[in-house]
Amino acid sequence: MREVHRAGGVEHQDEAQRDERVRGTQRQGVDEKLHRRHAAVIASTIIPSAPSTGSGEGSPAEDATARHSREILAALGMTGVPIPETRPYAGLTLPAALRTTRSMSVAFSTADRPPAAVTGRSDTRAIGRWLAVVAAMIFAMIVLGALTRLTESGLSMVEWKPVTGWLPPLGDAAWQAELAKYAQSPQGRLVNQGMTVAQFKEIFWLEYLHRLWGRLIGLAFALPMLWFLIRGRVPRWLKPRLVVLLLLGGLQGAVGWIMVASGLQDAPAVSHYRLALHLVLAISLYAYILWLAFGLLRPAAPSPLAGDRRVGRAAAAAVVFLFVVLTFGAFVAGLRAGQVHTTFPTMSGYWIPPGLLELEPAWLNFVATQTGTQFAHRWLAKILVVLCLALWVWARRVDATAPVRRATTMVALMALIQLGLGIGTILTGAELAIATVHQAGAVLLLSTLILTLRRAWPLQDALAGPARTG
Incomplete structure (x- = not known):
């Protein structure tokens, strides 16, 4: 048993490290683009220009200027940036150039972030x-x-x-x-x-x-x-x-x-x-x-990965379907339909109980009669459980991140618990304690789906509003 737990822990650690490497690669790409952007601006504004003394090509003055330019670029880690012809801020010393560069870097980094409100984290x-x-x-x-x-x-x-x-x-x-x-x-x-x-x-x-x-x-x-x-x-x-x-x-x-x-x-x-x-x-x-x-x-997070977004869409569909099941559960409660057909998996020994379609039009039976509302609630609930289990499998097929997979595990477990509570409510004829816990279980199942959604669709910046998931 200890070996199983240890293996599970190693697996989760590997998954977390892999997710961090993927996100690190995304951040590195963004940083590299930003670095190049800074380099272009800095090279065109800060690098000192050659003195206009008419000394000609290859003169000592121009060689000194080139050496000074390369020295500044090397200090900034921009050795591959070409030195432009026009450099209006000529004659800056290396410390002054570095101070100016830092100011510009902060300005451009801020410009690349989502607009933040005055409030803090x-x-x-x-x-x-x-x-x-x-x-x-x-x-x-x-x-x-x-x-x-x-x-x-x-x-x-x-x-x-x-x-x-x-x-x-x-x-x-x-x-x-x-x-x-x-x-x-x-x-x-x-x-x-x-x-x-x-x-x-x-x-x-x-x-x-x-x-x-x-x-x-x-x-x-x-x-x-x-x-x-x-x-x-x-x-x-x-x-x-x-x-x-x-x-x-x-x-x-x-x-x-x-x-x-x-x-x-x-x-x-x-x-x-x-x-x-x-x-x-x-x-x-x-x-x-x-x-x-x-x-x-939750701390600010980068844009979700493709696998997370796909799981998020599936979880959103499950939330909508859960609200449908909740609505029929309310019909069952309001009509006291939980006190009839107190057997499972059949309804009083029938898969299709007598009197199921006694009203016209037929759809009215599923929203207005005890037998019809319980029949609809039973089967919709079973479909929801299957959807929740499929969500758990789906999160592993599309290579979702570890937090999202853990959230879907909670969804699957809570769906099975809620199924058991529903069966118990039927068999006891909606006894007070178990029927109350059954209603609470539905809300807890919804909570796990909301957690899955939020982990799949995080806020890019908690100060700037919900992320666009594309």
Whole structure:
């Protein structure tokens, strides 16, 4: 076993050294071009010209000038650069020429870099850490939302008070008033009639914490963003993205209430379409914030290699497909479809269950019925697992760099774990704990795909914005 681990370590070390050699070759080529460019400019401006004394060709004055020119070029490592005929800055000493050359070299090196904002690397890393914290809070929110849904606590608060709803009921009278409002709702009348205050509190607290946590996420995003903006520490390219994220976060709160309101009309259940919208929007916010955080926290990197770019495109396709699977998972959750056909790999003993196509048109069955949504979610999830495993193989076929290959390994492992969680959710009839972990696992799988994307498509310069991958 030790020999296997040692061999694996040597392999990873060789891969890392090979990747570094490839990137070193790229950097050397860029440096050589830049060096030639500097040499041409320096030779045409700094090398002293021959005195205009009419001494003629081969004179001692011209020989001295040529020796002085070659001495300067040799000191700069530019012995192969031809000495031009016109040299306006004549008579500079060697130290003065070297000082002037250094100034020009810095100027041209800066011109070849992407335009940088006023902010520094430490600023972008601080912003990256802040966004990572916000992403972690959203992840916790998604898990808390799963618990709220699975315990049917989401309809316990029948009013939406986004500004004044920070505090829970205080005192027995306030609790009695809140229970009276709930008792008039469809769930209070048809499902939980005769509920006591103690029983009501059990479902109320989860929904209250869910809403409170959403408000805290808003503050955790808005206040630091304002502080970074006031102090001028946000790169120009990042400012509009942060503003859009703030607006989408507010929209997510409104969508949440629209979803809850759908369960306060007639039936004691929310619209599964609105539930899907609420969940997908939350996960989309999480994914984009995590994407930005990974880019800001990782050191600046050169343009990705061709193999990395190809893996990145495949990972992007897998992310899109994962969102499709998530949408059907939300349909299953909203319709409580996880409580039917609790067998695997068949559905109640059938590969094609009875009643699968009972509605017209046929496609409506896959978005509006328990059997149809579970059937679609099962098979789409299996295809996603195959895609994730294929991504792992693909990263090794196209000679991607070691960090990208390691990220695809995480994708493959998380896909297999998520498959197991999905099977467990089916077999237990969506039992509370495993169904909650299953939803969390979907977000973790997305996280590994986002990491793969960011490693395949890094920021060329964290101060200048996202890299163009071509």
